[in-house]
Amino acid sequence: MLSGLLSIAVAAPASAQPDAVALAESLFNRGLADMLAGRHQAGCPALAESHRLDPRPGRLFTLAECEAQWGRIATAVARYNDFLALYSRMSEAEKLQQRERHRIALEQRDALTPLVPQLTLSLPSDAPPGTIVQRDGITLQQPSLGIPLPVNPGEHVVTTRAPGGPVREVRFTIDRSESKTIELEVELPADEPPPVNAQAPGAQVGATGAFGARPAAAPDTGPGGQRVLAYVAGGLAASALIFGSVTGLMALDESGVAADDCEDDPDRPGVATCRSAVGKAAGDRAKDLGLASTIGFGAGGALAGAAVLLLLTEPSPPRPQQTGRVGQVGEVRWSLLAAPTGGGVVVRGRW
Incomplete structure (x- = not known):
């Protein structure tokens, strides 16, 4: 009985490319054969890859059974829960096809959960x-x-x-x-020697410090608040546009299913007559997904415009001021120059 449930192909709209569907079917058949032969270490990864390439309820249920037989009960419980969540979103016609698998998934999930470490x-x-x-x-x-x-x-x-x-x-x-x-234990890195403040060649130390030292560079305070808001708006815009694209593609798939199962009623313009509940449910989902896609693209465009506006109107950062040392007027640099014919002192100053 169980092996028959595992090998039944479930009719579902294919959202993957034809090549991916064929590869997924081949992996499923090979994984199922390994699973029934007790070779779970080879069969379960093949079933998982098959479900990734072309997700279907039957493949997800078979993967959960393989993980349970392999002894990976925590993973099996998670897979059973995924199948049960998918079952709750099915139409009544789809639930009728998956009813026996739903019963087994419930029993397995409840039996294995107390055993999970x-x-x-x-x-x-x-x-x-x-x-x-x-x-x-x-x-x-x-x-x-x-x-x-x-x-x-x-x-x-x-x-x-x-x-x-x-x-x-x-x-x-x-x-x-x-x-x-x-x-857990954490091993800290070995202590590093403190950095040596090496002086530039020719620098001499006086009573008030080292002449010739360059003023410390102003610390980098990072992007301003307005730029951070622009980055946040840009990230949200990208997420909204991706959401709009994904739901749009899903709406096209559902529309194709509804078009195959439903026809326009000649007596009632704008009203479609479907041969089964599957087509009607697909049409309803297509409308909902189309609305979600429109909202996603609209929100993404608005957020992208806001991000650009924030970047264009960002005020320029203030220029750092050059300051001298306390007790000095201006800045004096001097160094000793030596040559084969003699030497000298070069003094540069700015007041």
């Missing part, structure tokens, strides 16, 4: 800012530290590295239903 990683309080923590090659940001997170049973590798310091590695194993807390 929980791992808590904590940094010491004196860890310097910018310390990098990676678990199995995945970088964990600060919100992921100090709280229990689900992991797959088995061996794991955690590395920590302070800015400029060496990498510290910890290897451990964790079993099903186990909760483990690991206090």
Whole structure:
């Protein structure tokens, strides 16, 4: 029964290119064969790549089953939850096709969730800012530290590295239903010698300091507030334009599905008659996605114009003033010049 569910092809609108669909189908068949033969280490990655190239409910469900059989129960629970979330957004006709898979996904998710190990990683309080923590090659940001997170049973590798310091590695194993807390160690970089304030050749130190030293450069205060707002508006504009493009493409796909299933009613202009609920649902989604795309492009254009306006109207930064040393009038530089025929003193001044 289960193998039959795994091998059933699910009718769904293909959003990928034809070549990608054919490649995804080939990977799915190979991954399914490896999975049924118990070769999960080869089968599950093939199924995951198949679903990435051409996402379909059946491929997602089969991938969840493969991960569960492989023993990667934390990943399996996440995949089952993805399938259940996708099922909740389906039309009634689509849910009818996926009903048995929905039942199995619920049972598997509820049975595996209590068995998922929980791992808590904590940094010491004196860890310097910018310390990098990676678990199995995945970088964990600060919100992921100090709280229990689900992991797959088995061996794991955690590395920590302070800015400029060496990498510290910890290897451990964790079993099903186990909760483990690991206090990580951070090795700080070796102390560096303080920089030597070398004087320029010919500089002499007097009672009030070193003549010939250049005034310290004014510190870089970074971009002004108006430029920061321009950067923020530009980033939001790019996000809105991307959103408009993606929803526009999705609307075109849904419109194609509706066009194949629905026809204009000759007795009622502007009203389409659909042969099934799938076509009507696709038409409704196409309208909603089209509206979202229009809003995205409109907001992106407005934000882009605001970003350009902020950059054009930004006031020029004030020019730094040259100041001399306390107790001096102007600036005096002098140096000793030596030559085979004699020597001399060169004095340059500015008052």
